Amino acid sequence: MKETETQFDESSSKIEARFLELGVKVQASEIKTKLDQLINKYKVPPEEARRNVINYFLKKHNIPKAQFFTPRETQQVKVSDIKEDGKWVTLRCKVVKLWETNQESISQVGLLGDDSGVIKFTKWAKAALPPVEEGKSYILKNVITSEWQGQFSVKLNKTSEIVPIEEDIEVGSTPIEFSGAIVDVQSGSGLIKRCPECNRALVKGACGEHGKVDGIYDLRVKAVMDDGEKVQDILLNREITEGLTGITLDKAREMATEALDQTVVLDMIKSKIIGRYYIATGSRLDRFILVESIKQDTKPLEESISKLLATAKPAAQEA
Ligand SMILES: [Zn+2]
Structure with missing residues (x-):
């Protein structure tokens, strides 16, 4: 041959x-x-x-x-230990989130985490590695660290190895909070379909890797918040989206079926949340906050008034 x-x-x-x-x-x-x-x-x-x-x-x-x-065993580290570019490490971690990728050179991209925090990962298509699944835990051997604009990530390439493990690794990271107005809801929000194989969002009914597939409906919001000084991207999963908008996945499907158009869901979500103030809490993932809870923010003025009242008349609260 x-x-x-x-x-x-x-x-x-x-x-x-x-x-x-x-x-x-x-x-x-x-x-x-x-x-x-x-x-x-x-x-x-x-x-x-x-x-x-x-x-x-x-x-x-x-x-x-x-x-x-002899394959060299690279040192097993915690996610939070990654502070250097170009270092070979081994991670014991859980795949927290997979994002869609439109780049042919990338087979999977997302977030992984352990009890010390979360970090972005990129799996090159050329590496020809098996797919990882959201919510599953793995030992990732020989991944290389990378830094871009102060943000660290890890890359899985040909020398990397993916070993699935039964253990459910707990992911922890210091939650962060952001208060501000939602100023934009981005496309790719609302009612979407995901690939049943890899969970990626489908584009025109097709998965970047698995082609035309029978997608599974999901609901999500990618939005931008603004606190007057800086902007922050936030990502809401189905559960949080349902709670925030009051539109359940079933309701969204009904709306889309009736209108023969799933953008009605996106428009409805936009009308419900754009321009309103919220406090979002979650873990930082790349440029996003993966929102774990979000509630409407009372106006800063009201807040400062009630603070003033509380300090002025502490006894009043007891009465
Ligand atoms: Zn797929």
Whole structure:
């Protein structure tokens, strides 16, 4: 069997990635050329050719064979320990949230967490790893940390490994609160359909990975809050959306069926919440607050008046 271009690319970048883990930069193109020569010109069986090429670079960089072939166990860390860019780590965590991705190079993106906090993760399509599921716990071996504009994330690539575990890992992070007016409800809010396989929101009835599927209805809100100084993106799941808007998933489906248009749900949600003041509490996830509770905010004026009254006449509360 003749090795195809893709197989060369794959083997080459695997070898390159493993060397990189050991701190040595070997050009994938150089590996590829050598593989091609051995396999296609000298008819060396692919496995043997790979071994040969690896050995060549091991010798060149003075790395013991055992070090290369024994998979290195990277240090297991807590999410909150991640404070450095480009470090290989192992995480014991739960997938908290999966987001939709329109980028072909990314197979899954979302949030994972442990008892110390949550962090964004990106799984490259090229890594060819099995999908992870929301709410399930895993040991993620050999993931690499990454930093962008002060925000940390982890990436799953070819050298990473996903080990599902039975244990339900508890996710904790310091809850944050944001008070302000909801100034926008973004598209992709309201009644949506999700892929039954990967839970991603469908676009025009199709999943980015699984194509045309029979979607499952869900309700959510992606909104922007403004406190007069800064803006904050918030994300509301079905339960919180139902509580906030009074529109249940069943009701939303009914509305959409009657109108033959699911944007009626989005319009209704907008009319109910835009321009109103809320206090949202939840955990920070990337640029979002994953809202765990949201309540209407009494006007700041009322608040300060009642505070004044409370301090002026503390006895009045007892009466
Ligand atoms: Zn899917």
